[in-house]
Amino acid sequence: MAEYLVLIYENEESWAKADAETFGQMMAGHQAFGEKNAAALRGGNALEPSSTATSLRRNASGEFVVTDGPFAETKEQIGGYYLINAADLDEALAVAKQIPAKFGGVEVRPVREMH
């Protein structure tokens, strides 16, 4: 068994414009996904929009520079994640394909094993 972090990238503008019904469908979709894949799920959360993010970088003299916003400005931002258990990549992809991500897609990253 190995762990994979599945990052959900979606267009935040589309989310902001979504009506209550769409929102409800998405939430129900995640609920159903969670129930169906309970055995594989190690955790997961939805995140507040990237406008609430704060990024930290060090400048040349080693001091922290605090910036308002996400680390990388892209059209699709991380809006949530799941941590899953899977025997191999195919199994992880099969689980990840069931994640509702109407306004984007997901990225599957193996978690590094520390020995």
Next chain:
Amino acid sequence: MLATTVRITRDLDAAEECVQDAYSRALATWAEQGIPANPGAWLTTVARRRAIDLGRRRDVALRSQRLLVTDEIAEPLRETSSGIEDDRLRLIFTCCHPSLATDTQVSLALRLLCGLSTTEVARAFLVKEAAMAARITRAKKKIMVARIPYRVPERPELRQRIDAVLTVIHLVHTTGHTSPVGDRLTRVDLVERSLDLARMLRGLIPNDNEVASLLALILLTDSRRVARVGDEGQFIALADQDRSRWHQDSIDEGLALVSESVRSGRAGRFTLMAAIAAVHASSPRWDETDWAEIVGLYDRLMEVWPSPVVALNRAAAVSFASGPLEGLGALDELSSEPQLSAYPYLAAARGDCLRRLGRMRESREMYEEALLLTENAVERRFLQSRIDEIKG
């Protein structure tokens, strides 16, 4: 052999080391004791034992690999050909896993399935050796770290996954059939590797029409290899080829495979491409070519595999079925296709239609445009000769 060993090591680098080790032991042992009855099985057994040893000595942290190794020891060493074939099929699906970029899939197939060295793979794709070595190392690392499985995919996915394998083999073939750059029209090494791979896959998946058809397509296309190049190394177009120089054994084998595929069920993209190649292969002369049949097959191909390149080939066929004016009309519709903007065959096909219509000045402009986009020396000479004919 590599395919069998990697099942034990679950690590491509380690498997390659074990295989090399087996070869060097073979040199020493066989020199003393003579060559065994089945050298292939001998080598595989030694490589597998080495892999099992290696696995035992590995860090405790690699428990999952340990488990695999233990399972393997419990099982008696089985050297049936079917066991080795299963391993090879697994390795094909690992190399052509959709989570790897297509370029990477092709490189891995040549490196691990055809046994080309990294230097040879780099030369095949005209990239620097260091860059190719880095690409292959990255891919092996991803296979291990992300756990790209070493197994034949299951039913619901199998069709799509076979298609990915066929795409890789076809890409090796087209790159070899007309080399994108260089001073030779054909890269015989790549053509032959694609033929090996297609045959291997056909042997492993004998009841799949698309697999059979890819082998047919490669055989039929390659049957013209010698006839495509003249005595002075010049390109000879299909219309002008001496058909008695076509390789008849390849044609016979290819035609048998195509008719088998066409008869049984819904035709996929490789079956239709092979059927088109079959019409050419079974036509005794250029002017007896059944162009209506070819256009019909392209229409069906557009349904299952719509792409600008297929549309371009269809338009060229239309120019022979219905005349150059109709062909030109179909080609003009493609002039705004972004995918064809740097594709020399669009300009060349328009040049050809215009030449046949007697519109020489426009034809020459088109051939000149094609020349700008072509980097293969043999194809450049062909285009230049067309331009010279018009000038003269």
